[in-house]
Amino acid sequence: MQKFERLEGLVAPLDRANVDTDLIIPKQFLKSIKRTGFGVNLFDDLRYLDEGYPGQDIAGRPLNPDFVLNQPRYQGASVLLARRNFGCGSSREHAPWALEDFGFKVVIAPSFADIFYNNAFKNGILLVTLAEEEIDRLFQEVEPNEGYRLDVDLDNQRLITPSGEVLEFEVDAFRKHCLLEGLDDIGLTLKDEDAIRTFEARHRTERPWLFRETMQVG
Amino acid sequence: MSGQTLYDKLWSQHLVKQRDDGTALIYIDRHLLHEVTSPQAFEGLRLAGRKPWRLDANLATPDHNVPTTIKERAEGNAGIKDATSLIQVQTLDENCLSFGIEEFKINDPRQGIVHVVGPEQGATLPGMTVVCGDSHTATHGAFGALAHGIGTSEVEHVLATQCLLAQKMKNMQVRVEGELGTGVTAKDVVLAIIGKIGTAGGTGYAIEFAGDAIASLSMEGRMTVCNMAIEAGARVGLIAVDDTTIDYLAERPYAPRGDQWKAAVADWRHLVSDDGAAFDKEVTLKAEDIEPQVSWGTSPEMVTGISGQVPDPAAAFDETVQRSHARALEYMGLLANQKITDIKLDKVFIGSCTNSRIEDLREAAKVARGKKVAGSIMLAMVVPGSGLVKRQAEAEGLDRIFIEAGFEWREPGCSMCLAMNADKLGAGEHCASTSNRNFESRQGYGGRTHLVSPAMAAAAAIAGHFVDVRGIDSAAANDPALVKEA
Numbered sequence: 001m002q003k004f005e006r007l008e009g010l011v012a013p014l015d016r017a018n019v020d021t022d023l024i025i026p027k028q029f030l031k032s033i034k035r036t037g038f039g040v041n042l043f044d045d046l047r048y049l050d051e052g053y054p055g056q057d058i059a060g061r062p063l064n065p066d067f068v069l070n071q072p073r074y075q076g077a078s079v080l081l082a083r084r085n086f087g088c089g090s091s092r093e094h095a096p097w098a099l100e101d102f103g104f105k106v107v108i109a110p111s112f113a114d115i116f117y118n119n120a121f122k123n124g125i126l127l128v129t130l131a132e133e134e135i136d137r138l139f140q141e142v143e144p145n146e147g148y149r150l151d152v153d154l155d156n157q158r159l160i161t162p163s164g165e166v167l168e169f170e171v172d173a174f175r176k177h178c179l180l181e182g183l184d185d186i187g188l189t190l191k192d193e194d195a196i197r198t199f200e201a202r203h204r205t206e207r208p209w210l211f212r213e214t215m216q217v218g
Numbered sequence: 219m220s221g222q223t224l225y226d227k228l229w230s231q232h233l234v235k236q237r238d239d240g241t242a243l244i245y246i247d248r249h250l251l252h253e254v255t256s257p258q259a260f261e262g263l264r265l266a267g268r269k270p271w272r273l274d275a276n277l278a279t280p281d282h283n284v285p286t287t288i289k290e291r292a293e294g295n296a297g298i299k300d301a302t303s304l305i306q307v308q309t310l311d312e313n314c315l316s317f318g319i320e321e322f323k324i325n326d327p328r329q330g331i332v333h334v335v336g337p338e339q340g341a342t343l344p345g346m347t348v349v350c351g352d353s354h355t356a357t358h359g360a361f362g363a364l365a366h367g368i369g370t371s372e373v374e375h376v377l378a379t380q381c382l383l384a385q386k387m388k389n390m391q392v393r394v395e396g397e398l399g400t401g402v403t404a405k406d407v408v409l410a411i412i413g414k415i416g417t418a419g420g421t422g423y424a425i426e427f428a429g430d431a432i433a434s435l436s437m438e439g440r441m442t443v444c445n446m447a448i449e450a451g452a453r454v455g456l457i458a459v460d461d462t463t464i465d466y467l468a469e470r471p472y473a474p475r476g477d478q479w480k481a482a483v484a485d486w487r488h489l490v491s492d493d494g495a496a497f498d499k500e501v502t503l504k505a506e507d508i509e510p511q512v513s514w515g516t517s518p519e520m521v522t523g524i525s526g527q528v529p530d531p532a533a534a535f536d537e538t539v540q541r542s543h544a545r546a547l548e549y550m551g552l553l554a555n556q557k558i559t560d561i562k563l564d565k566v567f568i569g570s571c572t573n574s575r576i577e578d579l580r581e582a583a584k585v586a587r588g589k590k591v592a593g594s595i596m597l598a599m600v601v602p603g604s605g606l607v608k609r610q611a612e613a614e615g616l617d618r619i620f621i622e623a624g625f626e627w628r629e630p631g632c633s634m635c636l637a638m639n640a641d642k643l644g645a646g647e648h649c650a651s652t653s654n655r656n657f658e659s660r661q662g663y664g665g666r667t668h669l670v671s672p673a674m675a676a677a678a679a680i681a682g683h684f685v686d687v688r689g690i691d692s693a694a695a696n697d698p699a700l701v702k703e704a
Contacts, residue, residue, distance in 0.1 A: 016545075017538050018417060018517050022657040027638050031283065031302035033257035033309050035370075051663040054302050083538060085418040088451065089655060090636075091353040091367035092255065114421055114453045115353055119369035172385070174239040185371070186266070189379045192235055192243060196381055199234040199245055200272075209474035209482045210247045210346060212274035216478035 001124045003182035008151045009106060012068055012077035013142045019082060020089035021116065025098040029054055038094055039101030043069065069102075073146045081138055082109040087116025096123040106152050108159070110135050121175045122185065126154055128169045154180060221492020223389045224456050225424040228364035228489070232347045234381055243381045247346040248363075250332045251278035251319070251373070253310035254638070255351030259374035260313040270317055271380035277341050278314050278321040280307045281331045282638045286601050286628035294325050303639065317377075330604025330630040333357040333571035337441065338606055340470025344459045344486040349376055354571045354654065356447040360440035361467070362459035362489035364424075367448065387454060388422055388498040391491070393429035396505035401688035403581065404439030405573060405652065405671035407431065407503075408446040409511035413521040415501055420452030423499060426491060427457050431505035437466040438577035445572045446654050449518040458490035512558050512684055513656045513669040515546035520656070521669065522558060524686045530554035549658055550666050551646065559684050561668065564647040566591075566598040566679040567661070568625075568672050570635035573652035574603030576610050578672040582652075583616040585676035585690060591624035592682030599626040599641070601633040625679065637662045650678040 029041045031054055044052040047069060049062040063070045069077070080099070086109040087095060096119045099107065107120065108128040120127050130138075141161065142148045151160035154176060159167040178185070189196075208214035222230075234243040256278070263269070270276065283303035290297035295311070298304040307324065314321035322328040328335065333354050336342040348358040348365035351373040358365035368382065376382055392411055411427075412419075425447050432443065440457045447455025457463075464483055467473045474482050509523035520543070522529070531543035531554060547554065552561065568574070568582050579602065591598045600620050602608035608630055611617055617627045634641040635653035643649050643665025652675050656667040670678065677687040 017542050020517075020655075020657045022636075022655070022660050026659060026663075027636050030254050030638065031300075031306050033261070033306060035258045035261075045659050045663070085421070085451070088417055089353065089657060091351060091355075091369055093258075093351075093369035093371060096369075111418060111421065113418070113451065115367050115369060115448075119371065122369065122371040172240055174237070174241045174383075177239070185383055186268070186375050186378045189243060189375065189381055189383065195235050196243070196245070196271075196379065200380070203232075203245060207345065207482070207485065209343070209478050215472075216474050216476050218475055 001182045001184065004105070004124055004126060004154055004179040006151070006153050006155065007078060007105060008149050009078035010074065010076050011079045011081050011142050011148050011150050012074040013081045013139055014068060015083065015139060017083040018085045018088055021087060021092050021095040022089055024087070024095040025092065026052070028052065030092055030094050035097055036101060038098035039103070042098040042102040043067070076103070078103055079106045079108065079150050079152065080104050081135070081142060082107055083135070084110045084132070086112050087120070088113040091115045091119070093119045093123070096120040096125050100125055108135070108138065121179060124179060124182070126152065126179060128159065130167060130169060134167055221495040223491045223495040223497065224362060224426055224458055224489060225364065225387065225389055225454065226495070228345065228347070229386055231345065232364065241383050241385055244347060244384050246349055246376050246380055246382055247275060248336070248341060248348040249276045249376050250336055250348065250350035250355070251276060251310070252282060252332050252350070252352065253280045253306045254282045255370050256313065256373055257306065257309045258370050259351070259377060260317065262374040263377055268378045270319065270377045273318050275380065276319045276377070277336065278310060278319055279329050279332055279335055280310050280324055282632045282636065283307055284324055284631040285639050286631050286633050286641055288629055291325065291629040299640070327605040327609065330607065331571045331574060331632055333445065334575060334603030334607060337361065337437070338470070338604055340467050340473030343467065343473065343482070344463060344489050349382060353448045354445050356453060356455040357441050357445040357571060359444040359447065359454055359456040360437060361463055362457065362486065364454065366453040387424045389496070390420060390423035390425045390452065390499040390501070391497040392425055392427050393500070393502045394427070394431035394505050395429045395502060396431060398431050398434070398505045398508065399688070401673060402508055402510060403671040403673060404435050404442040406508055406511045408443045409513065409518070409521045409669060410503060410508045412446065412450045412518045413511070414503060415450055417449060417517055417519045418451040420447060420450040423452050424454035424456060425450065425452040427455060432457060433460065436577055437462060438575040441575065442572055446518070449654055459486045510671060510674050510687055512674065513667070514550065514552060514558065515543065516549055516656055516658050517542070517546070518654070518656060518669060520546055524558055524674070524684060526558055528552045528554060528556040528558070559686070561648060562594065562683045563650050563678055564596050565643060565649040566595060566675050567601070567634045567649055567651040567653065568599065568675050569601030569603070569633050570653035571603065571632070572654045573672050574601060574607065576607050578652065579607070579611045579616050580614070582672040582676040583619045585673050585687060586623040586625065586680065587619050589623055589680045591679045594682040595679055597626065598624060598679040599628055599634070601628040602630050604630050623680070634661050636660060650675045650684065
């Protein structure tokens with residue numbers, strides 16, 4: 001995972017509540033056995049006017065001109081401004097893979113679904129939760145101001161608007177640390193290998209039916 | 219000192235290490251795998267030169283991509299016509315073989331939807347932690363197991379370490395008090411709960427479902443309720459262990475036997491919330507207020523009773539909701555204040571990890587017996603949750619009832635719940651579906667999903683539109699004008 005660096009990112013507003021993971025990346029693209037290449041199909045049903053399928057040449061596909069990410073002013077956006085319960089639905093990690101592959105590094109919303117929240121951080125995407133009123137105000141500011149960028153400073157847990165306003169946000173210490181350092185969870189967990197083995201041995205003694213080799217079958 | 223909740227007990231029984239930063243390592247007893255969310259995890263292991271920590275904790279089966287027609291399934295993997303679907307299923311087979319993980323392959327009689335297979339085999343036991351790269355893993359909480367969906371990075375993490383990095387959730391209890399009316403099922407209960415608390419109402423919580431109406435449910439019904447905890451925003455749904463739980467598990471292939479069974483049962487009896495346990499949030503519904511439910515929109519919270527009507531977006535309490543409702547109505551092709559019973563259907567799907575177990579098929583068959591699917595219905599299909607459910611249904615003659623009524627009788631898989639295989643809706647088609655998500659294009663591009671119980675789906679198939687299953691015999695449910703030509 002790459003380290004999360006402070007960025008001044010162009011903001012794209014997606015004014016829609018309950019954006020589910022089916023909407024972020026429709027199921028036909030889940031058939032890939034790779035982690036990459038999902039960006040061209042991010043929000044496929046909203047971005048294109050036809051039905052997409054895996055492996056298609058996207059060059060000839062009709063774009064939906066009304067969709068925010070197709071508008072010239074939002075090209076190169078790395079910050080997605082969204083509404084409540086973003087990422088609800090399935091556990092597909094293809095959703096953050098698609099956001100990341102497209103170029104989003106930050107999503108800002110009033111709330112996120114739990115599984116999506118975990119998945120995003122594991123892929124180096126910062127999710128920023130702000131109050132509904134703050135989100136409303138950001139939507140109002142982005143719309144009339146072409147080229148609206150937010151300075152995203154994870155280290156100090158704050159966003160700075162073009163007018164210099166500072167919006168502070170909470171993020172748990174462990175996730176922040178992993179993001180800033182670009183850490184691999186598995187490597188970290190395996191440092192506790194002894195603790196896992198000790199626990200496992202006790203667990204097996206207390207509840208032998210949970211392990212195939214100690215489960216009584218006859 | 220106040221007592222512990224069921225969730226608190228399960229959490230502390232699996233806590234390997236609590237870190238100072240608020241995260242914890244919890245031990246995983248059962249890891250279920252399917253073909254869609256595992257390939258990148260196995261690839262990650264391979265690239266890092268890692269091996270699975272404990273093979274016997276894992277159990278795999280392909281379910282999302284498998285075809286469900288009898289003809290195609292007879293060919294095994296070769297029956298999968300979509301090349302990318304085929305690669306995904308083959309990749310699971312190869313990964314399970316090379317890493318040594320037990321797999322129920324496509325034509326194993328035990329194959330099926332992973333959340334039907336685990337409990338059916340007794341591979342899900344009370345007191346376990348159960349995870350799977352699938353959000354409907356919440357299903358297994360019906361057994362008093364701590365079960366939830368995880369992403370692919372976490373699948374890799376569990377394979378490599380037998381643990382998950384987690385943060386303790388908050389406790390929520392949803393009580394359904396009283397007795398459910400005739401024709402009102404577990405599916406109606408959970409849809410009514412979601413309608414009440416909303417799709418984000420359970421975010422951050424483990425929901426324990428309790429109360430007389432929950433305790434009266436069979437294990438199949440309890441699984442339906444816990445399955446859709448995620449549609450209320452909660453990764454975890456839980457139900458306390460009782461005789462129903464224990465009776466269901468006795469003699470299952472992966473359940474212990476003999477003295478160990480007795481010891482296990484004694485242990486499982488503690489898997490209930492203590493009297494006086496504190497919940498961070500409590501919600502109560504009256505069972506008698508719940509009528510058969512039908513979703514009208516594009517989020518599971520957009521649901522109402524069969525006697526109700528499609529809401530007027532203008533009446534919604536805030537602007538975001540007004541816009542969501544207006545967009546949903548436009549997508550669904552419905553009008554404000556339209557009666558639910560006036561919604562005409564094109565297809566009917568009985569299946570999915572929510573409602574494809576034997577009891578679900580029995581309830582649907584009861585309604586379909588001796589009747590005919592309406593001529594206006596293009597396709598009505600029944601997809602059993604596993605090969606064993608299919609066999610059981612056939613032994614009971616349910617397949618004949620469905621086939622004679624004009625339903626297609628299929629092979630097990632996820633099928634049209636998410637349409638990763640060939641079973642899908644066309645644009646604009648309305649479907650009465652026993653699945654769990656009515657998101658835009660979930661069941662096929664432009665498709666319009668209405669979530670209902672198996673009995674309500676069967677009744678809708680026969681009438682061609684939604685009808686109240688409670689009055690099925692008196693309603694014009696089998697209008698001769700609508701009867702399909704045999």
